[in-house]
Every structure is written in C-alpha cells, then in structure tokens.
Amino acid sequence: MLTTRLDTARIRAARTVIDPVFLDTPCYRCDALEPVLACAVGIKLETANPVRCFKGRGTEVIADALGSGAVVCASAGNLGQALAWSGRRRGLDVTVVAARSAPVAKLDRIRALGARLELVDGDFERAREQAADIARHHDIRLVEDSLDLETCEGAATIGLELVEQAPSADVVLIALGGGAMATGVGHVLKALAPGVEVICVQPLGAPAMTLSWRQRRVVTTESAETIADGVAGRFPIPEVLDDLLQVADDAVLAREESITTGMRLLLDHAGLVVEPSAALGVAAVLEDRERFAGRHVVTIICGSNVDPDTHRRWTSR
Amino acid sequence: MLTTRLDTARIRAARTVIDPVFLDTPCYRCDALEPVLACAVGIKLETANPVRCFKGRGTEVIADALGSGAVVCASAGNLGQALAWSGRRRGLDVTVVAARSAPVAKLDRIRALGARLELVDGDFERAREQAADIARHHDIRLVEDSLDLETCEGAATIGLELVEQAPSADVVLIALGGGAMATGVGHVLKALAPGVEVICVQPLGAPAMTLSWRQRRVVTTESAETIADGVAGRFPIPEVLDDLLQVADDAVLAREESITTGMRLLLDHAGLVVEPSAALGVAAVLEDRERFAGRHVVTIICGSNVDPDTHRRWTSR
Incomplete structure (x- = not known):
C-alpha cells in the first residue's frame, strides 16, 4: 500500500488543468539506439513544447x-x-x-x-x-520544486501516459534531482504498473538524493560537481525522500563521461538534442549494460535547454 | 468547391488505421525563434517517432x-x-x-x-x-509516393491536427517534393480552414513542381541539385500537380544557404535536429521576411533523418 504524499486521483485531476501543449508527449521505440545499448529503448520525449522540458x-x-x-x-x-x-x-x-x-x-x-x-x-x-x-x-x-505537491503531481502525469503508451516496459529510468519527477512518475507506476522497475539516475558528482535513498536518511553534500545542472542539488528534502523510498526500486549514479556519451548517442542515433540531465537514463545503461541487456527500457527525455555551443562541444568526438 | 483526388472523410478514416505513434504530434509556439524570424513561429513536429519523419x-x-x-x-x-x-x-x-x-x-x-x-x-x-x-x-x-492516394491522405492527417492545434495560424509552410504532403495538408486546410494561406517551399536547385505550379503544366528539369535530398525530384506527376493547383496559394523557392541557415536556427533556438527538407519553411521566411512579418507562421518539421557528421558540418558556423 502506497502512502506517499501523492494521490493518483489528484494526478488524474491535474491533467485537466494543464495546457494540452505539455500533455500526451511522444513515446516511441528508438530501434536505432538498440544495437548500441543492447536493450529495447523507449523514448518519452518531454522537450517538444514551448519550454523544452517537462516542468x-x-x-x-x-x-x-x-x-x-x-x-x-x-x-x-x-x-x-x-x-x-x-x-x-x-x-x-x-x-x-x-x-x-x-x-x-x-x-x-x-x-x-x-x-x-x-x-x-x-x-x-x-x-x-x-x-x-x-x-x-x-x-x-x-x-518549492519537489516539496510542493503540484510539482510532483504535475510531473506524475508523465506516469499516467507511460502506463498507456509503454505497457510492455520492464524498466523506467528517471533523472533524479530534487525528486519531483522521480516521486511523481514513480508513484503512478507503483500504483498502476507495479511490475515496472523504477530506477532513478543521478550524476556521480551530485549524489545527495541517491546517497539519502541508499542510507534511508537525508545525506547532504558539500558540493555538486556535474554538467547536469538541472539535477545538481545538495540538500534533499525529507518529505520527498520519504516518498522516494516507497516508489524507487533503485537509485544509481552515472559518471560525467557516461552523460556526455549519452548525449552524443541520443544526438547521433535518435536525432535528439538533450541537456545533460536528460541523458542520465542512457548513461545508466552505459554504466551497467548487463543489468539492462535485452530488457525494454524507457527513458524520459526531460529537457533540451542547453547552450548550443556547449552542446556541440560535449557531443563532438 | 475542392475537386482534388482527396476526400476529407477518407482522411478522417485514415486516422483510424494509422498506428497512434505517428498521430497527434506536438504542435507548439517556439518563442525563441521569433526574434530571429520576426514572426510568430509554430512548430508541427513530425520527427518524434520510430522513423523520424511523417511518412x-x-x-x-x-x-x-x-x-x-x-x-x-x-x-x-x-x-x-x-x-x-x-x-x-x-x-x-x-x-x-x-x-x-x-x-x-x-x-x-x-x-x-x-x-x-x-x-x-x-x-x-x-x-x-x-x-x-x-x-x-x-x-x-x-x-508511388504522391500518386497513390494513401500517401497523400496519410500525410493529410497532419492537416486535421493543425486545424485543431493551431487555430490562429495565418500561414502554413509545407516542404514540396512529390507533393503528397503539400496536397494532403493543403486539401484539409482549404476544406476546413480556408483562411489559412498554404505556401509550398521547394529548393531553388530542385524546382520542378514549383515551376509546374507556376506555369500550370508539368515542367521537368534536367537535374536536381540540392542538399534537401527528400524533395529532389525532377518529374512532377500530372495528377498531383492538378491537386496542388487547387490547394496551394503559393509555391516559393529557397536557396541552399537559406536551408542550412534554417537548419542551424532550428538547432540553436529550438533544439531540433532536422534534415534539409524540414528546414524549408524557415528558409522561406529567411528569403522573404517582409512577407511573414508579424504573422503566425506554422512550419511542418517533416523529417530528421540526416547523417550526424553532415548535419554538424551544415550547422556549424
């Protein structure tokens, strides 16, 4: 029995007040990434809207x-x-x-x-x-992002769509920062598709929430060193951690090199410009190919707001 | 009274047999392009699916x-x-x-x-x-692309969505090659939103259909020299031209330089990787800014299948 702060009925109600331009985003299999990542890759694309992210x-x-x-x-x-x-x-x-x-x-x-x-x-x-x-x-x-329920339940509407659009998913990979998206989407998956493994991914250089999840108590860090600016917090919010402990099956860390490789793979094989946070899912697969081999892995491409020249630099070989 | 080969009821019926992964694609205002292009820019994104194009x-x-x-x-x-x-x-x-x-x-x-x-x-x-x-x-x-009605009526389902998603559009810019997308979307717009200006855009180096439209008879060309490989035909199909004459308000040509600039603007300001054909709409605005100034212009981003290194070369300054 889920006892997070979130509520599936309220999440369904949230859909009714969100401008449709943010809803029902594309979700599709990206065959071209599969030989590279050795798993079936589903893309849930949150960048094709006026703010180029799920927020x-x-x-x-x-x-x-x-x-x-x-x-x-x-x-x-x-x-x-x-x-x-x-x-x-x-x-x-x-x-x-x-x-x-x-x-x-x-x-x-x-x-x-x-x-x-x-x-x-x-x-x-x-x-x-x-x-x-x-x-x-x-x-x-x-x-307050992740603390305010609206931010979590808004993000959670992604989960409602995933349940419909990717019924055969084995794993959903979610970028972990403050935790709004991870707890929101995680809540919906645990409520409606409990067989799906929910894995949160954070940069190795900004691991506060992941360390907190592993130790089941708030762990803060002195610094956050990562190019994934969107998830570079240091002070996890206790209420959010409590929710995350209920909905995440795992929380893993990805090296910077895996993040930039992920960005390049998404550009070259999927034609997608993504900001570093949005490459965390692919980075997680790169970090542990065996774990995901042959499985149907869905990754949420959560944002594409990146300085063009920096993106060029990160994705060039 | 439209007397094209297309039929709006059949186009609506087509939606029911198309895999949903290709339908209801994102359509949104891209504010970030507006200062550069001096008009309100709507993006209809046909690339977030397993084949990265509308086909x-x-x-x-x-x-x-x-x-x-x-x-x-x-x-x-x-x-x-x-x-x-x-x-x-x-x-x-x-x-x-x-x-x-x-x-x-x-x-x-x-x-x-x-x-x-x-x-x-x-x-x-x-x-x-x-x-x-x-x-x-x-x-x-x-x-046979563009001759076979299924190809036109399938593409025309984009038009049904545009009528719903972009009711304030003044102009829709459509890449013109064989003519399936132009006649399909054009048919729907003329049937359901006759106030919208339908402008087809072809590369200056592969102008056969545009010349045919202008002369109201099939004009073939000896060669087709353009990076926009998706629209590089030389022999327009008479039946398709007949339809295009009814649904297009104009057909314009864009230089190669405008196409690559369009690709770069879409990359830098919209975070979109597009193939050359998909930049034709933006290229048309660049070719004649006065014509579009202050208007609400929707451009269909019809494909993103491009060799990564070639795309890097085209979009670097």
Missing part, C-alpha cells in the same frame, strides 16, 4: 490554483522558464531566482518569457535560500 | 489496406523506412529502391528495419523507374 506540467497546476498575484521560485533554469510561461498566460507576477552560473540559454529564456530574474552567486541551494527570503519579505507564494 | 502516416494506410504480400517503392530514404516499419509490423515483404547517393543514415535504417534494399546509380527518378520494373516483373504492389 510545464507542474507549473500549470500551480498557476491554475493560484489564479492571480505574485509567485517566486528558485530554479536551475527549467522550472523558472515553465513558471514564467504559465504565469505569463495568466497574468501572474513571476520572480525567478537562479545561480549566475546557470546556462545562458536558460536565463535568457526566463527573461524573454517576462519573468523578473534575480541572479545569485553560488549554486542552486543559494538560490533556494534567496527565493525563500523574497517570499517571506514580500509575503508572496514560494514555489 | 509513417501514409505507409500505415497502405500496409493496412494491403494486409499481406509483397510491396515495392522507390524512396529518397524516408518513405522506404516508413514502409519497412509498417510492413515489418504486418509481415509484408518490402523492397525499397533508392539512389546509391542517398544519406547513409537513411539507407542503414531501411536495412535495419528488415526491408530488401536495392541501390541504383543515378538519382531518385532512376529509382522510380527501377521500382516500377520490379513491380511489373514480380507482379507486386508498387507504392
């Missing part, structure tokens, strides 16, 4: 509930774009706090979508503190 | 009607992949005839999908002759 599912739920007023979030760059998009559509006053070191492409898009952008020195955890300060000081809604 | 829509209709037996087609590389995919699923015996000069990525995928691949010297028109010879000699079904 719009959650921000739509938030913005719909909020209706009007002001809202602030910390973001590695994708949540901020999505909140700006959902907020612009509804006339919300959106502030995004991000690290100055975030990819230029992400920061540019946040500004272009009309949000106020505050940059902080330091990493994503510093941005979280600053966003909380702003929310307190101005008494406005703070959106 | 599966048509081959599903063909293969469903055929049921069993053998089939042969000439292909620049995309129809062949799609027919191989649809045929494999149903146990059909598929032969594809292609030019030896077709992109390696396309030829490899045709083989990998289990079709018999025959290569001919010369261009696509030579492959057409050879496919017709094989069909006659073995008394098997010849699939």
